[in-house]
Ligand SMILES: *Cc1c(COP(=O)(O)O)cnc(C)c1O
């Protein structure tokens with residue numbers, strides 16, 4: 001059995017202990033170095049489980065899958081420049097969170113867990129609920145009273161029990177943490193197995209670029225579940241000498257809620273207290289990301305940066321995506337806005353993940369009105 005290690009104080013725990021954070025309060029990571037068996041991968045069906053040797057599940061019979069992943073990587077011309085769009089919304093539940101949910105719920109099954117709790121009003125809640133349905137695991141999701149109705153409906157459709165908590169996002173988390181004293185905490189932010197799933201994003205891009213790394217990736221970032229995952233994936237490739245360097249990771253936030261941007265700009269390790277404003281990029285509106293230190297460290301290590309985009313720039317990003325034949329969540333459009341701002345060197349390969357399906361946010365599209373201008 002693998003161990004969980006604290007990124008801050010170095011303390012170790014066995015994965016069987018079912019701890020979700022270190023005694024010192026910091027998030028845990030999995031001490032596991034996956035191997036990519038290139039010879040065996042090629043003959044396998046497309047999907048995250050083609051990287052079987054790199055995923056920390058011991059017995060195949062515990063794998064909980066809906067055949068997720070291996071999403072298309074397509075070239076697109078945006079304002080006369082070329083970008084590679086990874087269509088990471090083409091999933092059973094409509095967002096890339098399925099990568100993390102598939103591995104995390106497989107691990108829960110392997111550990112003999114019968115019931116899980118998660119707090120998310122959005123795509124992570126949908127993904128955890130779907131994979132629990134598939135696994136026959138009871139699922140409790142805590143959400144703010146004000147959460148968007150479409151995602152709440154999707155969570156309930158999978159048979160999860162919904163707990164609507166009045167008050168702020170912090171009140172929701174406190175309620176979920178209280179429940180997590182007795183129930184396995186399947187958190188997409190705290191549970192390190194979730195990141196073992198999102199790391200397959202890096203493996204796929206590597207394979208789709210003919211076993212090479214891109215130069216740069218621009219990633220929509222709130223808690224950093226995709227950013228940390230992509231970094232883990234490319235680090236494993238690097239440690240196996242399959243790539244020469246880890247791509248530069250650029251995080252994008254909405255200006256309306258940009259704690260990582262503000263910390264990065266001021267050169268601080270701690271994120272500032274902010275009062276978030278409303279943004280149409282609801283999927284990344286996280287005022288206090290628990291893994292902020294880890295995210296900032298990764299960005300610095302890869303020579304990346306944090307960009308912030310305005311609501312007008314995000315709407316322009318939505319318009320551009322739609323004109324390319326892509327109907328995605330407004331949250332996903334932040335990467336287009338960031339790409340337009342970023343200087344691109346000749347021949348630089350830039351990958352932009354498009355993270356959530358537009359059908360999840362029809363309300364938001366109705367509010368924006370057509371034509372989007
Ligand atoms: C979860 C999510 C993201 C990334 O958010 P993190 O909080 O950084 O994990 C981006 N786009 C969509 C649509 C999402 O659901």
Ligand SMILES: [Zn+2]
Nearest residue numbers: 006009022024
């Ligand atoms: Zn610790």
